[in-house]
Amino acid sequence: MNTKTYFGFGIAPSMFPANCNIGKQELTPEAAKAIIAEGIVPCLNPSHKASIDALSTRFGITVEIPAKAPVVLVAPGEQVLVMGVAGLPRLEGRHEYTAEEVAGAKFAFAMFTVS
Secondary structure (H helix, E strand, O other), X not given: OOOOEEEEOOOOHHHOOOOOOEEEEEEOHHHHHHHHHXXXXXXXOHHHHHHHHHHHHHHOOOOOOOOXXXXXXXXXXXXXXXXXXXXXXXXXXXXXXXXXXXXHOEEEEEEEEEO
């Protein structure tokens, strides 16, 4: 892999250099899976394990969960693969989603590239 690729569920302004251009490209789940298979740096919060498990259940995509969410600064030439999820309820008093909840959720993938 030529470019460092981070993977997470969101982006924040603090992840990017002060002055940069950021390009966005929407991806299919299949394209995201292929990129993840090439190797990513997970920038996930371990408290989102249920969402990470939903990713595995729905798409067969497995990613390592770090012990704590890392601090990320995306350098020019690097990229961030983001998975957004809509339609999953907040987990209150439980630790995982039902199969029906995962099946009914909408997943979207996008690549943000810094130049």
